[in-house]
Amino acid sequence: MRVLIVEDEPKLASLLRKGLTAQGLAADVAADADEAMWMAAATAYDAITLDVMLPGTDGFTLCRDFRRQGVTTPVLMITALDTIHDRVTGLDSGADDYLAKPFSFDELLARLRALARRPREVRMPVLAVGELRLDPAARTVHYGDTPIELTPKEFALLEALMRRPGEAVSRFDLLECAWDDSYDNRSNVVDVYIGYLRQKVDRPFGTDSIETVRGYGYRLRTEEAG
Numbered sequence: 001m002r003v004l005i006v007e008d009e010p011k012l013a014s015l016l017r018k019g020l021t022a023q024g025l026a027a028d029v030a031a032d033a034d035e036a037m038w039m040a041a042a043t044a045y046d047a048i049t050l051d052v053m054l055p056g057t058d059g060f061t062l063c064r065d066f067r068r069q070g071v072t073t074p075v076l077m078i079t080a081l082d083t084i085h086d087r088v089t090g091l092d093s094g095a096d097d098y099l100a101k102p103f104s105f106d107e108l109l110a111r112l113r114a115l116a117r118r119p120r121e122v123r124m125p126v127l128a129v130g131e132l133r134l135d136p137a138a139r140t141v142h143y144g145d146t147p148i149e150l151t152p153k154e155f156a157l158l159e160a161l162m163r164r165p166g167e168a169v170s171r172f173d174l175l176e177c178a179w180d181d182s183y184d185n186r187s188n189v190v191d192v193y194i195g196y197l198r199q200k201v202d203r204p205f206g207t208d209s210i211e212t213v214r215g216y217g218y219r220l221r222t223e224e225a226g
Contacts, residue, residue, distance in 0.1 A: 001025045001026070001046045001047070001112075001113070001116050002025070002026040002027070002028070002043070002044070002045050002046050003020055003025055003026070003027045003028075003045060003046065003047050003048070003049065003112060004027075004028050004029075004030060004036065004039055004040055004043070004045045004047075004048045004049070004073070005017060005020075005027055005028065005029045005030070005048075005049050006029075006030045006033075006036040006048060006049065006050045006051055006054070006059070006062070007029065007030075007031070007049070007051045007078075008031050008032060008051065008053075008054050008055055009051075010031075013029045013031070014029075016049065016108075017029055019105050019109075020109075020112075023109060025112075028043070028045075032054060032055055032056060032057075033054055033056060033057035033061070033062045033065070034056075034057075036048075036050075036062060037062070037065060037066070037069070037071075040066060040071045040073060041069060041070075041071060044073075045073045046073070046074075046112075046115075046116040047073065047074050047075075047076060047112045047115045047116050048066075048073050048074070048075045048076065049075075049076050049078055049108070049112070050062065050063060050075050050076065050077050050078065050095070051078050051079065052077060052078070052079035052081055052086075052090070053079065053080070053081075059077060059079065059090075059093075060089055060090060060093045061093075063075055063077065063090070063093040063094045063095050064093045064094055064138050064140055066094060067093075067094035067135065067138035067140075068126075068135055068138050068140060074096040074097075074115035074116070074118060075094065075095045075096050075097075076095070076096065076097045076098075076099055076108075076111055076112060076115060077090040077093075077095040077097070077098045077099070078099050078100075078101065078103070078108075079098075079099075079100065079101060080100070080101045081100075092139055093138070094138050094139075096115055096118070097111050097114075097115060099111060127159070127162040127163065129162055129165045129209070129220055129222060130209070130222070131143050131144045131205075132162070132201065132209065134155075134158060134159055134162050136159060139155065141155065141158065141201075143201070143204075143205050146204075146205075148200055148201060149200070150197070150200060151196075152178075153178045153193055154193060154196055154197050154200065156177050156178035157174055157177065157178050157190070157193055157194065157197055158197060158201065159177070160173065160174055160177040160178070161174075161210065161218060161219070161220040162220060164220075165220050165222045166219065166220070166221070166222040167219060168213040168216055168217055168218070168219045169217050169218055169219065170216055170217040171190045171191075171216070171217045171218075172217075173217070174190045174194075174217060174218065175189070175190050178190075178193070190217075194210060194218055197210060198210050208221070209221045
């Protein structure tokens with residue numbers, strides 16, 4: 001079993017490496033996000049331990065970058081930040097598990113072994129329409145190299161449209177993708193959120209990609225359909 005330790009504190013990184021190698025595991029250390037990215041992309045690790053408080057690029061951002069670049073290695077996020085919000089942020093960033101400092105080395109080892117036993121999931125492909133890219137696994141959206149921050153509802157609507165580029169998607173189908181049964185299908189909530197989505201996806205880039213299909217729903221334009 002080979003583990004990548006992403007930790008900028010030399011003393012802790014050394015302790016983790018010595019502890020893992022003493023247990024018969026191979027371990028490499030990366031001290032920052034850039035080093036971690038190229039090592040994770042170049043080597044088939046069985047697991048990655050990732051400190052959140054890295055210099056420059058933090059662990060949450062690095063984990064999202066891992067997933068965006070196709071690194072599917074299980075990630076165990078390690079941090080002194082232990083609120084529910086921090087845990088949710090870590091898991092939503094693409095981490096597979098979360099361990100708060102201070103921690104028992106035995107627990108760390110057990111969690112790494114559990115991660116290594118998990119079958120590698122087939123990564124959902126990144127959706128791309130023109131310059132717009134949506135990563136369902138990492139929950140990220142970019143226009144070119146520019147990240148776009150969306151709410152969960154906005155993300156769900158955009159994903160539904162991007163899965164059927166150039167096709168008209170009914171308001172009812174969009175409603176089912178992002179809301180539960182408590183919403184009446186006569187509600188204008190879809191129209192309201194499409195308006196929000198246009199403010200983030202189209203207006204900043206001078207585009208008009210989300211087209212209204214009168215009396216039916218919406219369509220995401222493609223170059224062919226545009």
